[in-house]
Amino acid sequence: MSSELQADLAHPAHTSIEIPIAWGEMDALGHVNNVVFFRYLETARIDFLRKAGCHALRDQLGVGFILQWVETRFRQPLVFPDTIRVDTKLVSIEPDRFTLAHGVVSGKTGAVAAVGRGTIVTYDYRSEQKVPMPAAIRAALEGVSR
Numbered sequence: 001m002s003s004e005l006q007a008d009l010a011h012p013a014h015t016s017i018e019i020p021i022a023w024g025e026m027d028a029l030g031h032v033n034n035v036v037f038f039r040y041l042e043t044a045r046i047d048f049l050r051k052a053g054c055h056a057l058r059d060q061l062g063v064g065f066i067l068q069w070v071e072t073r074f075r076q077p078l079v080f081p082d083t084i085r086v087d088t089k090l091v092s093i094e095p096d097r098f099t100l101a102h103g104v105v106s107g108k109t110g111a112v113a114a115v116g117r118g119t120i121v122t123y124d125y126r127s128e129q130k131v132p133m134p135a136a137i138r139a140a141l142e143g144v145s146r
Contacts, residue, residue, distance in 0.1 A: 013087030013103070014144055017047040021082045031077035038072065041102050041116050044086035048100060052144040054137060061134050066123040068097065072116035076106070083107040090141055096132050097121045098141055 019040055027033040049055060049065065058064045078084065087103040097119055104114040122133040 014089040015044070015048045015051050016085050016087045017044050018083050018085050018107070019043055021078060021080045021084060023080045026080055031079050034072075034074060037074065037104060037114050037116070038070065040084065040086050040104055041070065041072065041118060044088045044102055045100055045118060045120070048088045048090075048144065052140040054140055057134070057137050057140060061136065062124060062126060063122050063131055063134055063137065064125055065120045066130075068119045068121045070116065070118040072114050074114050076109075076111050076113045078104075078106055078113050081108075084113065090144070091117070093133070093138060093141060096130050098133070 021032060025032045025036045045067075054065070084107060085105045087105065089101050090098060091101045092099045099117055099119045102114075102116045102118070103112055104116070105111070106113050121130045122137065123129070124131045
């Protein structure tokens with residue numbers, strides 16, 4: 001595991017969301033398919049942005065978000081039935097982007113099943129280009145991470 005992902009596990013989450021595993025998320029090998037983990041991270045990312053109030057700011061400011069990069073390190077398989085918890089925290093903010101770290105924890109075993117990171121860019125969908133992060137969005141992101 002990369003040292004960055006290992007360090008992410010050592011700090012408390014800023015937000016958490018529980019997600020029940022669906023039977024249809026398992027693959028022929030009898031565990032949750034790896035691509036589903038990216039959906040779990042997406043759900044947690046949207047939950048983080050919603051809790052920060054960024055959806056309202058997006059509508060107000062006309063600046064949204066676009067995922068630039070994501071990585072996941074799989075540590076243990078997940079199987080149905082289970083309810084996972086995805087812990088999310090803000091790990092960095094730059095002038096036009098921010099990075100979130102995630103830990104996917106099995107409710108059944110308490111073990112960390114995966115860790116991940118994603119970088120999100122502030123984006124103006126009308127002009128179809130990345131833009132500097134508005135101060136109100138930066139303040140909202142920092143507010144949820146306190």
